[in-house]
Amino acid sequence: MNVIEINGLTKTYGTSRGINNISFNVEEGEIFGFIGPNGAGKSTTIRTLLSLIQPTGGSAKIFGKDCVDYAPEIAKDVGYLPSEVFYYDNMKVMDLLKYSASFYKKDCSGRIKELAKKLDLDLTKKIDDLSLGNKKKVGIIQGLLHEPKLIILDEPTSGLDPLMQQTFFDLLKEENRKGATVLFSSHILSEVQRMCDRVAIIKEGEIVQVEKISTLKENNHKKFKIEVKNEVEAGYFDMPGVNNLEVHEHHISFLFRGDINEVMKKIAEIDISNLWIEEPDLEEIFMHYYEKEA
Numbered sequence: 001m002n003v004i005e006i007n008g009l010t011k012t013y014g015t016s017r018g019i020n021n022i023s024f025n026v027e028e029g030e031i032f033g034f035i036g037p038n039g040a041g042k043s044t045t046i047r048t049l050l051s052l053i054q055p056t057g058g059s060a061k062i063f064g065k066d067c068v069d070y071a072p073e074i075a076k077d078v079g080y081l082p083s084e085v086f087y088y089d090n091m092k093v094m095d096l097l098k099y100s101a102s103f104y105k106k107d108c109s110g111r112i113k114e115l116a117k118k119l120d121l122d123l124t125k126k127i128d129d130l131s132l133g134n135k136k137k138v139g140i141i142q143g144l145l146h147e148p149k150l151i152i153l154d155e156p157t158s159g160l161d162p163l164m165q166q167t168f169f170d171l172l173k174e175e176n177r178k179g180a181t182v183l184f185s186s187h188i189l190s191e192v193q194r195m196c197d198r199v200a201i202i203k204e205g206e207i208v209q210v211e212k213i214s215t216l217k218e219n220n221h222k223k224f225k226i227e228v229k230n231e232v233e234a235g236y237f238d239m240p241g242v243n244n245l246e247v248h249e250h251h252i253s254f255l256f257r258g259d260i261n262e263v264m265k266k267i268a269e270i271d272i273s274n275l276w277i278e279e280p281d282l283e284e285i286f287m288h289y290y291e292k293e294a
């Protein structure tokens with residue numbers, strides 16, 4: 001079952017582009033990455049899904065219901081962490097969270113304490129006295145306190161130190177194991193690679209690819225590093241499918257896509273002392289993709 005269905009969604013801001021004809025689905029139980037550089041349209045898509053802004057074209061459904069027509073009903077089961085959080089500084093953290101919980105007609109006090117403990121957040125402090133990272137934690141608890149079926153996170157890790165990012169990821173994975181679906185927007189590829197099952201890549205307001213992380217890695221280049229006993233001429237590995245060829249004395253490296261036997265035959269004809277064949281990380285795939293499409 002699809003928890004999110006986006007169909008030709010378009011949002012223009014006057015004459016300026018927001019998103020153009022976006023379509024993708026997020027299945028129940030997935031951790032789905034939404035990745036692209038700054039200004040690509042991630043926040044616009046998310047804000048349209050949440051009916052914080054109205055689409056100028058197309059439509060989207062959450063839990064099978066139209067996002068515009070059923071916005072209040074959908075909101076009960078969605079947890080949202082915006083990319084930037086703003087609060088009334090004078091409030092105490094606990095009071096703010098109790099206020100947020102009051103929208104959901106269920107007792108969330110135990111859950112608030114449990115999340116605060118996990119994230120190491122002092123509920124008795126005033127918002128004003130919190131660091132940026134601690135304010136972010138308040139936002140995380142706000143997003144999760146009602147145990148939503150769908151968690152939507154817009155650049156969630158900014159402001160969190162690496163240790164806290166790990167705690168946060170563990171928390172998300174736990175929610176996911178309990179059944180929550182997660183839409184995770186980011187421009188940081190390594191965290192999407194670590195967290196997500198599938199990913200939609202957005203560029204200049206349009207989706208350029210929707211793919212499983214594993215397929216994205218498999219179908220792309222392999223990274224070859226070869227140490228040769230005797231120097232080979234620079235063009236030896238210059239063949240179809242080879243990119244980024246670098247030859248430095250006894251060390252050769254390149255990216256390859258195609259029939260791996262062809263490379264292995266070339267390697268078998270020379271005297272090597274070592275060989276590494278590696279999966280490129282998502283960062284390398286992504287850079288290549290963007291260069292290719294540019």
Ligand SMILES: Nc1ncnc2c1ncn2[C@@H]1O[C@H](COP(=O)(O)OP(=O)(O)OP(=O)(O)O)[C@@H](O)[C@H]1O
Pocket residue numbers: 013016017018019036037038039040041042043044045083155187
């Ligand atoms: N309120 C607005 N008025 C006019 N243009 C806007 C507005 N909000 C966003 N845009 C434009 O829409 C495009 C997409 O922006 P959006 O914020 O959705 O991107 P993003 O991928 O979330 O990037 P970032 O990570 O920088 O927020 C950009 O070109 C941006 O300038």
